[in-house]
Amino acid sequence: MKIVDHRLTTEFADNDWVDKSGGKFAPGLPDTVVIHYTGGGSLASALNTFKDPKVSASAHVLVDKDGRLVQLVPFDRIAWHAGISAYLDRNGLNSYSLGIEVVNAGKLEKSGSLYRSWFGRSYPEEEVVRAVHRNEEEPSYWERFTQEQIETVLNLCQALKNRYQICHILGHEEISPGRKIDPGPAFPLDKLRDRLLHDNRKDEQESGGETRISGVVRAQALNVRSGPSVNSPTIVQPLSRNTELQILDEQKGWYQVEVKVRGWVAGKFVEKISSS
Ligand SMILES: [Zn+2]
Structure with a gap:
């Protein structure tokens, strides 16, 4: 993926600019990516929410079910995706991070042989993952992310890392625990981090002759x-x-x-x- 002037080129993403931003990042930032799910059923419903001037929420990029990307905010501008949040010694992660919203219903309730989202849609078993959330003790049901979404998020994070000094890839659930549960255990967040952040560190160490x-x-x-x-x-x-x-x-x-x-x-x- 190519980023020109803090925008994904139209070869890789559509854009639908949302004029809800907290201004430009400070120099040296962003250095963090925060992964979310939309908690909805479609790209259109997520776009409606983000484009609504009465809703104080925005994100840099939306990832549709088929892996298609729509960019809403340029990568040099602060978007409003993290809310009250903290990581290490930082508060208010919006000022440090790029927000990626993946279209996904999130947590589902089992009802008979089907699984229902909070907005009433039913999902067949093959679209459901049963897993324990990192902030919870008991397993629960989650809508499965598509392979296209997972690959797109990986490629997008790689492109962002190439362009910006990205050193943290975090889930909303990790920076706002107790308040947020996205992207949840159906999203391979730890794998993504291992692949994009930790492997490099290993390479550096190996080249230094130290394991x-x-x-x-x-x-x-x-x-x-x-x-x-x-x-x-x-x-x-x-x-x-x-x-x-x-x-x-x-x-x-x-x-x-x-x-x-x-x-x-x-x-x-x-x-x-x-x-x-
Ligand atoms: Zn979120």
Whole structure:
């Protein structure tokens, strides 16, 4: 995909400019992509919402079921897709991120042999994924994303990464947990990140002659201890969810990690994201 003057060229995307934006990004930004689902049944219904001047919401790009793209806001302008949100030491992710909205109904309720969306449409079993949301404990039902959508989002993120200094690809559910559940477990967000962000880091490390394992904190708050045991004292403030770390050693289910200091965390709360 090609981006010229912060716009996808018409070869790759239609455009339908929406004049709802918070002005230009600060220099060096955006550096983050936030993935959403529209929570609706069609591109047309999402466009209606985003084009409605009474609705304070916009996004950079919409991804239709067939993978077709429609750009609404140029990539050098802030769109209103994240709302109240936080990641690491940042609040209000709109000022840092590009928003990609994928047409998808989201969470479904099972009723008989069918699955129903909040707006009343029924989905057959083959369009449904049963999975546990990263912020929930029990499995639930979700509309399946099409292969075309997943491939388009991957290509789009790659193009954005080539053009901008993208170092984070996040789900709305990760920056507004408790308030938002999109894109949900039917979207292969971790895979997308592994492919676009972590692989590169691995390449850099390999070219430096060093191999490392990285991980991401999957607990709300994770204690860092001086030794591999719950009896070892904590040595820094707990790590927050999604903190990335290097795993240096492993003992009895504990990982020795490097963040700002070296200490030990319970391995079951860390998801390994690459190994070599
Ligand atoms: Zn969202």
